[in-house]
Amino acid sequence: MEKETTTHCPYCSLNCGLKLVTRGQTVTGYAKWRQSPFSSGGLCAKGVTAWQQVHHPERLRLPRVRRGDRFVEVGWDEALDVAATGFLRIRERRGDAANAVLTGASLTNEKAYLVGKFARLALRTPHVDPNGRLCMSSAGAAAVRAFGLDRAMTPLTDVADADAVVVIGANLPDAYPLFMPHLQRARRRGARVAVVDPRGGTLVRDGDLHLALRPGTDAALATGLLRELDVLGLVDDAFVADRTVGYGEARRAAEPWTLARTAAVTGVPAAGISALARLLGRSERALLLHARGCEQQVTGTANVLAWINLALAAGHAGRRGSGIVTLTGQRNGQGAREHGQRCDQLPGYRTIDDPADRAVVAARWGVHPGELPGRGLTYVEILAAARRGEVAGALVLSTNPAVSGPRSGAVRAALDALEHLVVVDPFFSETCRHATVVLPGSTFAEDEGTITTTDGRVVRVDQAVPPQAVRGDLDVLRGLAHRFGVRHHFDFHTGREVFAELCRVSEGGPADYSGLDWEALRDRGGIFWPAPRHRPEGTPRLHLDRFAHPDGRARFTPIEPTGPTVPAGGAYPLVLATGRVRDHYLSGNQTRRIPDLVRKTPGPVLEVHPQTAAAVGLVEGAHARVASRQGAVELSWAPNPHLRRDTLFVGYHWPGINDLTSDALDPTSRIAGMKHTPVALDPAGLTPAAPDTDRVCDPSEDAVAPNPA
Secondary structure, eight states: OEEEEEEEOSSBTTOOEEEEEEETTEEEEEEEOTTOTTTTTOOOHHHHHGGGGTTOTTBOOSOEEEETTEEEEOOHHHHHHHHHHHHHHHHHHHOGGGEEEEEOTTSOHHHHHHHHHHIIIIIOOSOEEEGGGGTTHHHHHHHHHHHSSOSOSSOGGGGGGOSEEEEESOOHHHHOGGGHHHHHHHHHHTOEEEEEOSBOGGGOOTTOEEEOOOTTOHHHHHHHHHHHHHHTTOOOHHHHHHHEEOHHHHHHHHTTOOHHHHHHHHOOOHHHHHHHHHHHHHOSSEEEEEOHHHHSSTTHHHHHHHHHHHHHHTTOSSSTTOEEEEOOOBTTTTGGGTSSOSTTEETTTEETTOHHHHHHHHHHHTSOGGGSOOOOOOHHHHHHHHHHTSOOEEEEESOOHHHHSSSHHHHHHHHHHOSEEEEEESBOOTGGGGOSEEEEOOOGGGOOEEEEOTTSEEEEEOOOSOOTTSSOHHHHHHHHHHHTTOGGGSOOOSHHHHHHHHHHHHTTSSSOOTTOOHHHHHHTTOEESOOOTTOTTOOSSOOSSOOSSTTSOEEOOOOOOOOOSSOSBTTBOEEEEEEOOTTOOTTSTTGGGOHHHHHHOOSOEEEEOHHHHHHHTOOTTSOEEEEOSSOEEEEEEEEOTTBOTTEEEEEOOSTTGGGSSOOOBOTTTOOBOTTOEEEEEEETTOOOOOOOTTSOOOTTOOOOOOOOO
């Protein structure tokens, strides 16, 4: 007999709803969930095939332990014993901080919460961080500084009420396909769309503004726009006076960024800059949407703050149809940064350095505040510490750094340098090849719990089938905790049980889930946090009357735009930007196993402007060689006339792509600058000069180059 289980797609942060069709304990297909919030039953190519990963023949069904140069399948008890013993030996010899945890932002809220708790109470290490550090951390840091809270200020459905929509560094058709119908309806209603991106393509339509900025000049463009808004007399003076502080300082910092200078530095014509300033200044309601394009840079936090300055000056915050919103990348990119699996954070978006926050969480966990470790290393810093021998053991759950980490050649060296590596994954990923122990992980169909969408709606995912490997991720954490002598802190058997504790522990924090009800999440299709006990209906729109800072006002930040840490030029004259393509997701560990998706997009294709291709002698049908200071790869290529001539683009879902990128970090968010890699381009088969691997960017180096203007 067939059964349908309501859940959500496991890929992007829109979390489109679907129903999994099962017969017995087998997922046999999917059905549309037409009442699904936002997507109304629609799914992209990844969503309609997501169910095919559940019973895939390459699923791990038994643990594996390394024996010399090969892996041997063993029983669960033996595998968990080996996993725990390795961490305990390292802790005894070298101390708590010699172990670390790397996790994923696709985990449910419940698993993210438990991983953070496990790191601190079982491993007792300060070093725990998710791969969301590589995605949304610049946006989060900027939002907390400007607004006092890191959550989208308005639901994405408010695009229907916007007079203008500005898309900044977000490839909506590929990365968020189900957003496109909403944008198209806004266009038909008369909304004007502006796209700020070196790459055009199918997102840009006739009548849209396209500002194809030079890579790495986002802050310069936004700061020049702020000045132009003021010059045109279009600043919302009443909003600025009543709802913000710091405009004067921000405006003075913007004074040198005349229209002419901004155009010269960014490569955007002055007319286009002025047109966007007029659009924002004259629109009653405007929605600014930004993503990795402006965030995933060594100046990512400053870039986002510069765009926030512009939105505040135009008064586009705190009302329906207006706002500046980050589009998180991963399935649970929002929730995974709220509940304690970051090195600087405790559940409820509390701060690990704050004594009051530590006391609250410790009391609710039943431990002394002194037992909680302090702030640890971030994702890339953990890998660098492993390479130096300072971190000797690592638990890796739902992340594949061997492919997705910046400067991935160095990442693989870091994984090899570890004494003990335990990987939890549904498949034998590239990272598993470096492991001591590999434990089978759960897929979305085997999970029960909650996810928080990109705009802050908490939605429920229900388990359709039992874990194919018998034990699910909660069972793995409970089994390991038992071997550390702390099982009483992790004695959960269902996601719903963890959800209850998460809600209780979050109470009173910035991300307060304490009023959420498990059944109401299904009945209402999700609830926006904060949802404290006295307001269980949630909060779809933030900042309508006041911002989250104690004085209720938003903060402008003076921005002095600077160039990338390592600008393009000399032997590396072009800029490579990496990003998502329609048919794949993250490191491709799931999607590269789905036949329909592989047929559509079998491998990476480098996009090159036709004039650039001609200038370097590329031949259609032949391969191109791309070299950076970090490494070199050979790729198929295709012409893209909608790309800047100084810019290349390639999807990052395959091994080798991130061999090119640098691990230099933003000084605030500690995000890697993967959207700006200086490269050389040649036809494959030639023998150009070897990359300058003697001088690579170390994560500790945060100096920025002076602005070229």
